[in-house]
Amino acid sequence: MAGHVHQGRPGHTRLGRALMAGGALTPDWVPAFTEVPRSAFLPELMWPFAMEAARSIPVSRSGDPASWLAYADADVPIVTQWDDGRHRGTEPGQVSTSSASMPSVVFRMLRALDVRAGQRVLEIGTGTGWNAALLAHRTGAGNVVSVEVDGAVTERARRALRASGAPVRVVHGDGFRGFPEGAPYDRIVATCGLRSLPFAWVRQARPGAVIVAPWGTHYSNADAIARLVVAEDARSASGTFAGPVEFMKLRSQRLPPVVHRAYVPETVAVGEETTSTTAEEAFTGDRFGAGRFALGLRVPACVNVVAERRDGARPVWFYGLTDRSWACAMFRDGDTARVWQSGPRRLWDEAEAALAWWEERGRPAHERFGLTLTETGQSAWLDDPANFWEV
Structure with a gap:
């Protein structure tokens, strides 16, 4: 890939060391982290979450390049779009609708995905394109398809991916339907929170394929990383959770505010x-x-x-x-x-x-819970898929 003008920057190096110390970044992902910096995919104006202020703040690359780079190399989420693109001005909007996730979360999910060179990957939610570029670095040219529902976000991601030299096909469409044209896939990963997983993803996956997605219930905005493995008969996918996260929700599954x-x-x-x-x-x-x-x-x-x-x-x-x-x-x-x-x-x-x-039941942690997806719906379970109930 080309365009790695920020690699080797002290802030980028410190971030890598912190991610490794925390266990998010594993040695096999270090080359991708080094060659594909998040800063190459962030817009001129962005809204990082400032921990000290406990809120998102506007940061312009041209207006404050030092702060812009510092946040690009920080383990914080960065909003890149508000209100489905209707937002104007520099102050934060009402609802964040596209973002660059915390690097620690990105690499935790990539670790759960367990993707190998040469495997076909379907990504749901392109966002900035950084996650897709990391996957392309790992899998090789022509193996990553990313689907993005927002037209403007799609175009920005395509430009960033072209500039970085990442060989990713970005499709403007509804990721809930997958992308059958590129199937079958060895790995499917979603970068948006879901409340119901589509069986279309199982149909487009190989037997033994891994599906990683932030999943939760409408009880709260919190998600957990679901890691499902497609059965050999391709009639179901099942697996456990790998800890809590919080993602912007799939647009078609957003819950309107309670009146x-x-x-x-x-x-x-x-x-x-x-x-x-x-x-x-x-x-x-x-x-x-x-x-x-x-x-x-x-x-x-x-x-x-x-x-x-x-x-x-x-x-x-x-x-x-x-x-x-x-x-x-x-x-x-x-x-x-x-x-x-x-x-x-x-x-x-x-x-x-x-x-x-x-x-x-001993206050079980997320990791003891599991999820099974079939053509007729999804069910949750504790410790054993036999102990299931519909969700």
Whole structure:
């Protein structure tokens, strides 16, 4: 490949050492990391997540080249598009809709993909093109097809890939459908979060192929890295999770914001009231924790919203997606939680039962959970695919 003007830069070298020390970057991926710097795929104006400010900030390469390069070589996510391209100006927009992921996450997923030279790879979500270029460096010319749903993002990625000399075919289309023209694939990787995996990917994969995708439930925005292996009879794909992440969602699977008034037009007093001794931390702790992931698996078609704490009290809401069932737990310092719920489902009861289920099984981490995809749908399981339930 050509155009490696930034390789060997001190910041790039420090990033590589940090990624190796943290276990994200393995020795076999060091050549690709060295030859294919992320900076070659980032736009003039970008919005890196500034850890000290805890928000995305605008950084221009022409206006502040030192900061631009420093963020390019930092292990932070960088937004490259807001609001599906409708955004204008330099300040962040409303919703981030394309980005360059944290390098540590990129290489964790590439490690899970276990891709080899000469293998055919389908990537869902081209983004900046950096991930596709890394894959092309590993697999060789003509082996990577990347599908991007956004036309403007597609064109920018094509330009960046051409400039870097990366031999990648970028297709403007719906990655949920895959790209049968390039099949069969040995590896399929998605760079967007999904709530339902398409069986089309299994149909386009070889037996024994590996599918890696950020997957989760509508319970929260959190995902986990699903690593599925296509069965020899090509009738299913199954595997376990490799830890938590968070990705922008596949556009066709984005969940519209919950309209609270559609569920609770007046006050919570219209619901059935009870109390609970369940700890607030079970619902407000680490948003990437295995407990919240398990709750999402065990309380299907439900959105959890944790409100801000005010005057020593915090409401935690549950909204059903198949009907207008809702629940609210009001946690107050030094007091028993008050709970209201209404509708055909008792969502608080479901949540408490799911939490008890998780605790009774030893609080299993993400890695003990698995996912199986068949032509009729997807199911989750714990420890063994035989212990499955539909999700």
